Each structure stands twice: as structure tokens, then as C-alpha cells.
Amino acid sequence: MMTSEGPKNPCTCGHGRRSHEVDYSNYPQRVEHGKCRVKGCPCTKYERRGE
Numbered sequence: 001m002m003t004s005e006g007p008k009n010p011c012t013c014g015h016g017r018r019s020h021e022v023d024y025s026n027y028p029q030r031v032e033h034g035k036c037r038v039k040g041c042p043c044t045k046y047e048r049r050g051e
């Protein structure tokens, strides 16, 4: 099942996926997102919020 990766895909920290650093260590199999780039945000790893 495909995950919808629209702009509305907020992390547990409340910031969007695109506000996080991109981790290409598993590229191209998988692109993950690392820490949040928003200043002052303590988020260290992008994690999608559950519903």
C-alpha cells in the first residue's frame, strides 16, 4: 500500500515532512527523513503522526 506523501504529513513534532533533513543512507530503496530543520525544534527523527 502506498503512503500518501502530500504536504500534509506532519511529524510528531508538528512540522511537515519537508521541514526535515533527508536521509539518503538507504537510497534508492528508501528515503527517510531525519531531524527537523526548524530552529529550536528538538525533533531528531521524522516520525509520522498516527491518526
Ligand SMILES: [Zn+2]
Pocket (backbone or CB within 6 Å): 011, 012, 013, 014, 015, 020, 035, 036, 043, 044, 045, 046, 047
Ligand atoms: Zn519532526
Ligand SMILES: [Zn+2]
Pocket (backbone or CB within 6 Å): 011, 013, 014, 015, 019, 036, 037, 038, 041, 042, 043
Ligand atoms: Zn519539528
